[in-house]
Amino acid sequence: MSASTTQELFNILQTKQRANDFIRLFDQIEGLSHHVGGLDIGEVLSSIYGDNKPDWVNHFAKNISGLSSGIIGDSDMRLLREVREMVENSTVVKVEINFIPSSEFISNVISTLKNKYDSMNFIIDVDTVDSLESGAIFYIEGNVIDLTVRKKVTSYLTTQDVINRYL
Amino acid sequence: MKEKLPVYLIGLDNFNINTFLVFISLVVPLILIGYWLFYIDDEENIENDFFKNLGKSIRKDKGSKNKKESDTGDTEVEKSAYSDALKILDRARADSLKILGRAQIKAQGLLDNTYVISKENRKKLEDSVKDIYEKQSRVLDNLSEELLDNYKIAIEEGKKENIRTLYEVTEAMKKEAIQGVDELKDVVKKETMGAQDALEEKITSEYAKVDAEIKEYKRSKVESLNKKIFELLSNIHSEVIGQDLDQIKHEKLILDLLDREIKKSGLKINKEI
Numbered sequence: 001m002s003a004s005t006t007q008e009l010f011n012i013l014q015t016k017q018r019a020n021d022f023i024r025l026f027d028q029i030e031g032l033s034h035h036v037g038g039l040d041i042g043e044v045l046s047s048i049y050g051d052n053k054p055d056w057v058n059h060f061a062k063n064i065s066g067l068s069s070g071i072i073g074d075s076d077m078r079l080l081r082e083v084r085e086m087v088e089n090s091t092v093v094k095v096e097i098n099f100i101p102s103s104e105f106i107s108n109v110i111s112t113l114k115n116k117y118d119s120m121n122f123i124i125d126v127d128t129v130d131s132l133e134s135g136a137i138f139y140i141e142g143n144v145i146d147l148t149v150r151k152k153v154t155s156y157l158t159t160q161d162v163i164n165r166y167l
Numbered sequence: 168m169k170e171k172l173p174v175y176l177i178g179l180d181n182f183n184i185n186t187f188l189v190f191i192s193l194v195v196p197l198i199l200i201g202y203w204l205f206y207i208d209d210e211e212n213i214e215n216d217f218f219k220n221l222g223k224s225i226r227k228d229k230g231s232k233n234k235k236e237s238d239t240g241d242t243e244v245e246k247s248a249y250s251d252a253l254k255i256l257d258r259a260r261a262d263s264l265k266i267l268g269r270a271q272i273k274a275q276g277l278l279d280n281t282y283v284i285s286k287e288n289r290k291k292l293e294d295s296v297k298d299i300y301e302k303q304s305r306v307l308d309n310l311s312e313e314l315l316d317n318y319k320i321a322i323e324e325g326k327k328e329n330i331r332t333l334y335e336v337t338e339a340m341k342k343e344a345i346q347g348v349d350e351l352k353d354v355v356k357k358e359t360m361g362a363q364d365a366l367e368e369k370i371t372s373e374y375a376k377v378d379a380e381i382k383e384y385k386r387s388k389v390e391s392l393n394k395k396i397f398e399l400l401s402n403i404h405s406e407v408i409g410q411d412l413d414q415i416k417h418e419k420l421i422l423d424l425l426d427r428e429i430k431k432s433g434l435k436i437n438k439e440i
Binding site: 105145152 | 197206400414415417418421422424425426428429430432
C-alpha cells in the first residue's frame with residue numbers, strides 16, 4: 001500500500017463525524033485482531049453503525065480487501081492504523097454555519113485550506129447554528145475567521161467610507 | 168445830615184426879638200385899652216391885686232346893671248331873655264378876660280425874658296440851639312446807624328432765613344426727587360420683573376414648542392435615516408453579495424470569502440510543517 005492510498009482514504013473521511021466513525025470501526029477491528037477465522041464484517045458494521053452504515057465504508061472496502069472478505073491481514077491493519085494516525089494528527093477546523101453543508105462544500109473548504117497549507121491535513125467539524133446569520137465562522141487552531149455577512153458588511157462600511165459616500 | 172433842623176424848629180430863626188417886640192407893642196396897648204373901658208370907675212382898686220379886682224369889678228358891673236333893668240319894669244319874658252343874654256355876655260366877658268389875663272402873664276414873662284436877654288445870652292441860646300442841633304444830628308446819626316445796623320441785621324437774618332428756606336426747599340425737593348426716583352425704580356423693577364416673568368414663560372413655551380419640533384424632526388429624520396440605511400444595506404448587500412442566496416450560492420459565497428480571507432490574512436497555523 002502506498003502513501004497515496006492512505007492519503008486518499010483519509011481524504012474520504014473529511015468531517016469529524018466521519019473520522020470518529022472510522023476510529024470506532026478501527027477500534028472494533030483492532031479489538032477483534034485475535035479473533036480466529038474470518039470476521040462477519042456486516043455484523044461488525046451493524047454493531048457499530050446500526051442501519052446507518054456510512055458511505056465512506058464502501059470506499060475503504062474497495063481499497064482494503066479484508067473489509068470485504070472479513071479476513072483482515074497485517075497490511076490492512078497497517079493501512080487502517082496509518083489512516084487513524086493521520087486523523088489524530090490532522091487539524092480540526094470547526095465551522096459554524098446555519099445550514100447543513102453539502103459534501104462538495106466540505107471538500108471545497110478542505111481544498112481551499114490545502115491550497116494555502118498544502119502539508120497539512122484537515123478534518124472539518126461542522127456545527128449547525130440556526131441563529132447564525134448568513135455566512136460562516138471558521139475556528140482554526142485558535143484563529144477565528146468571521147465570514148458572516150454582517151461582519152463583512154460592517155467591514156465594508158468601515159473600510160470603504162460608505163457613510164460619507166452615501167449619507 | 169446836619170444841614171437841616173427838625174420840622175418843629177423850622178421858622179424859629181424868623182421869630183427873632185424884633186418881631187417879638189412888635190407883637191408885644193401891639194397887644195399890650197389893646198389889653199390896656201380894654202381894661203380901661205370896663206374898670207375905669209374902680210380906679211381906686213387898681214393898685215391892689217389886679218386880677219382880684221378885675222373879677223369884682225365885673226360882678227359889680229353886672230349887679231348894678233340888673234338892678235337898673237329891674238327897675239325899669241319890663242316884662243318877665245324880656246327879663247328872662249335879657250337875663251340869659253347877660254349871662255352869655257358875662258360868660259364871654261369872663262372868658263375873654265381869662266384869655267387876656269393869660270396873654271398878659273405870658274407877655275409879661277416874655278417881656279421880662281426879653282429884657283433879660285443880652286448878647287451873651289443870645290450867644291448861649293444860639294450855642295444851645297447849636298448844641299441841640301448837633302445833639303439831634305448825632306441822635307439822628309446814631310439813629311441812622313442803628314437803623315442801618317438793624318437793617319443789616321434784618322438783611323442778614325433775611326438772608327439766613329432765605330438760605331435756610333432754600334436749604335429746606337432743596338432738601339424737600341431732594342427728598343421728593345429721591346422718593347420719585349425710588350417710586351420710579353419700584354415701578355421699573357416691577358415692570359421689569361413682570362416682563363422677565365412673561366419672557367421666561369414665553370421662553371419656556373417656545374422651548375417646549377421647539378423641543379416638540381426637534382423631537383418630531385428627530386423622529387422623522389430617524390425614520391428617513393432608517394429608510395436610507397435599509398436602502399444602503401440593500402445596496403451594500405447587493406454590492407458585496409451580488410445576488411440573492413440559495414444554499415449553493417451561499418456555500419460558494421462562503422468559499423469565496425474564505426479563500427479571499429486566507430489569501431489576504433496569511434493565517435498562521437502551528438501545525439504547519
